[in-house]
Amino acid sequence: MAAMSTTSKKRPKYLNLIKIKLPIAGIASILHRVSGVGLFLMLPLLVWLLELSLRSPESFEAMKQVAAHPLLKLILIGLLWALLHHFCMGIRILLIDMHIGVDRLQASSSAKMVLAVSLPLTLIVGAKLW
Amino acid sequence: MVNRKLVGAHYGLLDWLVQRTTGVVMAAYTVIVAYALTQGVGSSYERWLAFMSSTPMRFISFLCVVSLCWHAWIGVRDTWMDYVQPAGIKLTLHVLTVLSVIGCGGWAVQILWRL
Ligand code: HEM
Numbered sequence: 389m390a391a392m393s394t395t396s397k398k399r400p401k402y403l404n405l406i407k408i409k410l411p412i413a414g415i416a417s418i419l420h421r422v423s424g425v426g427l428f429l430m431l432p433l434l435v436w437l438l439e440l441s442l443r444s445p446e447s448f449e450a451m452k453q454v455a456a457h458p459l460l461k462l463i464l465i466g467l468l469w470a471l472l473h474h475f476c477m478g479i480r481i482l483l484i485d486m487h488i489g490v491d492r493l494q495a496s497s498s499a500k501m502v503l504a505v506s507l508p509l510t511l512i513v514g515a516k517l518w
Numbered sequence: 519m520v521n522r523k524l525v526g527a528h529y530g531l532l533d534w535l536v537q538r539t540t541g542v543v544m545a546a547y548t549v550i551v552a553y554a555l556t557q558g559v560g561s562s563y564e565r566w567l568a569f570m571s572s573t574p575m576r577f578i579s580f581l582c583v584v585s586l587c588w589h590a591w592i593g594v595r596d597t598w599m600d601y602v603q604p605a606g607i608k609l610t611l612h613v614l615t616v617l618s619v620i621g622c623g624g625w626a627v628q629i630l631w632r633l
Pocket of ligand 1: 420423424537541542545586593
């Protein structure tokens with residue numbers, strides 16, 4: 389710390405977005421936001437698929453076909469990830485609100501747990517569905 | 519002098535509580551539907567329709583839609599507030615967000631009420 393005297397600091401300071409290193413809890417956190425906004429943006433698509441799935445036997449089949457399109461598959465698997473990540477992270481936030489796992493080490497290991505659950509689960513469920 | 523800009527948002531503890539409550543509702547709904555899907559309710563149109571039009575599902579699906587709309591409005595609005603500074607653009611984005619959330623919510627409710 390002593391080496392970082394004020395005189396040796398380079399000014400002005402630039403933030404290099406590629407070099408910024410977020411702690412793991414920071415990464416999980418920003419992904420919670422990204423996943424929430426992603427789900428919001430794709431809401432019309434999801435409601436449309438819900439409508440197709442329920443209107444008639446024909447539209448149920450049509451829904452399956454729409455969902456089988458490669459581009460839609462990609463979007464849907466992205467949304468699956470978003471939901472799973474947002475879900476796990478949401479539970480983590482609720483626990484922290486209840487003062488469970490607040491300290492830095494616990495918070496960082498619970499963030500790791502969120503990623504360790506949501507990513508493989510996305511792959512497993514995704515692989516099962518397609 | 520009060521110097522406030524109209525950006526279409528209000529602030530506070532209520533929003534925080536709503537975000538948590540609606541989150542719990544949606545989390546429960548996610549678990550219920552995911553479990554039902556593993557039991558094969560999605561295997562045919564008849565089973566899917568029977569599942570979604572059952573009385574408990576009518577109740578919680580509606581709750582989930584309302585929760586989702588309220589939750590998404592608060593969450594997306596907070597995101598705009600963090601990144602967009604000019605009041606005019608922020609207000610516009612907020613209004614577009616409310617409108618799209620209400621539109622999607624109404625659409626989803628109509629789907630459920632036709633069952
Ligand atoms: C699966 C159930 C869900 C749970 C448990 C959940 C939980 C939460 C919680 C606790 C927050 C507050 C975060 C904070 O104050 O730091 C939040 C924020 C948010 N949620 Fe959800 N949520 C769920 C589903 C959704 C859905 C379906 C959407 C999109 C339509 C969504 C969009 C958002 C957005 C945009 C935010 C704001 C993120 C931010 O401010 O960084 N959530 N969620």
